[in-house]
Structures are given as structure tokens and as C-alpha cells.
Amino acid sequence: MNTRERILETSLRLFNSFGEPNTSTNHIADEMNISPGNLYYHFRNKGEIVGLLFQGYERRMLELLSASESRDLDVEDMWLFLHLAFEIIWDYRFLYRDLDNLLGRHRLVRRHFQRIMRRKTDTALSICRGLAKAGVLRASEEEIDSLCRNIVLVATYWMSFDNAVRPRDTNPGNVLGRGVYQVMSLVAPFLDGDQRVLIQTLGRRYIV
């Protein structure tokens, strides 16, 4: 790995651990045992690092969203899809932790984040409409609209919420598992009996 890549990797790790607002370029250089000058040779400022990390996040998320739109998913696929989405969110959790603050300061990140939120909503719409067409999900078009808005909202803010109400359990498997279950529980009441029970059964192991 060259210095540039190491700077990105170290920044991501520090941002995720301590929050982006609390991590300066000096911290990053210090952690890597390089001079601040060396860091500035590779990046103009912290904003540029944030922008590049965001691009990495965006690329992975768009790949996942495209993959899920290219074919019809059933309820168990949806479960898997959500796990993959939450893993990406976890890898870039610093973005989600200080979201308002970050979007307020980085115009480019804000525009792209808004675009990703719309893409996520579109993906959720296409999955839910697919399930409705297959007769698995029963909801009016308006209900599907508000359902998909709630899916994106709960997925986006899950880690902040979980961290606020259960700050002690930071085990990634538990945090993400609970998040997937919360999102699936939005969909459950629109499914027919068997599928609804399946979600409760799959979800039970996350409820402690």
C-alpha cells in the first residue's frame, strides 16, 4: 500500500473511532508516524480526504443497489440485502454519526448523499413493488411510498438511535442485526401470515 492509500485507510479508521470532527490532519499524520507536510503533499486538506472516502462508500453502495434492482428479490433475499447494506454503513459509520454536521460543511458530499438517499428509496420502491406484484406484499401505492421512506430513514439513522438508547452494546454483529430486524419489521405487517411469522422468527435472536 502506498502512502496515499495508507493515509485514506488510517483516516477512515480514526474517523470511525473518534468522529470526523474530532480528528485533525495532525492526528492522522501522527498516527502514521509521518510529518504533516508529507500528508499535505498527498491531500490539500481534510475535506479532500473526506470526499475521497465518501466516493469509496458511494461506489460500494451503488454497486449493491444496482445488483438488487437487476432481479426480483424475495423476503429472504431482502434480509441478505439489508445485511450487506448495513455492513457498508458500518464500514463508513463516521458519515452517519455526524451526518447533519458533515452535510452542512461539505456541499459535494451533501449533494451526493442526497442522491444516494433517493437511489435507496428507489431501490426500496422497486423491491416492494416486486413483492406486491408477486402477491407477497399487500399495500396500496401510497402505503408503499411511506413504507419506503421509513425504510431509508430507519436504515440511515439506526446506528445513531441504537447508540443513543443502548450505548453499551457496540458489538457490530448485534448493532447491525438489530438494525436489519428493525427495517424488516417495517415490512412485516404488509406480508401475509407465513412471511410475517418468518420475520419474527428470524428476528428473535436479535432481541435481547
Added chain:
Amino acid sequence: MNTRERILETSLRLFNSFGEPNTSTNHIADEMNISPGNLYYHFRNKGEIVGLLFQGYERRMLELLSASESRDLDVEDMWLFLHLAFEIIWDYRFLYRDLDNLLGRHRLVRRHFQRIMRRKTDTALSICRGLAKAGVLRASEEEIDSLCRNIVLVATYWMSFDNAVRPRDTNPGNVLGRGVYQVMSLVAPFLDGDQRVLIQTLGRRYIV
């Protein structure tokens, strides 16, 4: 209004407009045309102001939660209750806008905010169980649990989400109306036909 109260009122207004992290005690003093020394005569630091404003928020929210727990609510009462809750959230929206950041810096606020989240969840549980007992809401105990978690999550992060996806429409009536509708749409699928249609009808005016 004495100087102390005017400082609190001015701080709340500036925090709500520009965000608490972007508002210094100097801004507050400047806005009031008083000296920073005069401000420091009344408050040790900005943290003390934030703490007192939070107490005002907490008092109003706890009052509302107690009122709603003291009697059985029907679906239309719930609508009204959510409107009142969202009005309080709007009046203290700076708390919600930089929530992670704020909770990370103010230990006392964090502890109290966690307590309020638990109280909100308990209130939601007691309302939903009441509706279930009256035969209006059909859900298992586990479904009610995850529903109430989602109710508190959507209500807590609604304004951040709405601001991220629709930054242009900041009319309070619209923002709050959409929030109430999103929360009601979480409950709707568990209600029987008439009540479910009622929510869609009441909600239609918020969907633009």
C-alpha cells in the same frame, strides 16, 4: 423579561437558526448588544445555557408524555398527540439537528436524553397496548415492541431526514405534518380497514 431569560431566549433562537456548534457565547452577546462579560455574569459557559434549554425541552416533553399516559387514546387522539410532540421538537430543533455531536459533548444532556427516549418508548407502548386491548390494533407483543422502537426513531430523526432529502421545503407546517404522517404510517398497517383508510385520507394533504 430579565437579562438571564433574554440570554436563554436569544440562545435558543440562534442555536435553532445556525446550529449550536456554530454559535458562540460571543455571537449571543453580540446579538443582544451586551458585553461578553455581562453574559458570563449570568452563565459560566455555553454548556450551562444548553443544559438549561434542555431542561425546558424536557419539562414540556415529560408533561405531554404524562398527559397521554393518563388516559386511553384513540387513533385521532394519537394524531393530535404526535402534532404536539413534533411542535416541542420543532421549538428545540437544535437538539435534534446535531444530536450525536451534542450527546457526545454533554454527559448530563446525554443521560437525560436517553431517559426521555425510554419514556417516549414507554408512552408509545402504553398507547399501542391500549389500542390492542380495545381491539383497534392487531399485533403480537413482539410486533408492538419493534413498532414502538420505530415510532421513537422516526419521530427523533424525522427533521434530519426531511432536511437531507427535501432541503428546500422548510415550512414548519409542512415539515411537521409530513413527520406526523410518517409516524402514523408505521401504525396504520396494524389497524383494521376503516382506521387504516382514515390515516391515508388524513395523510394525503401532506404528500406533495
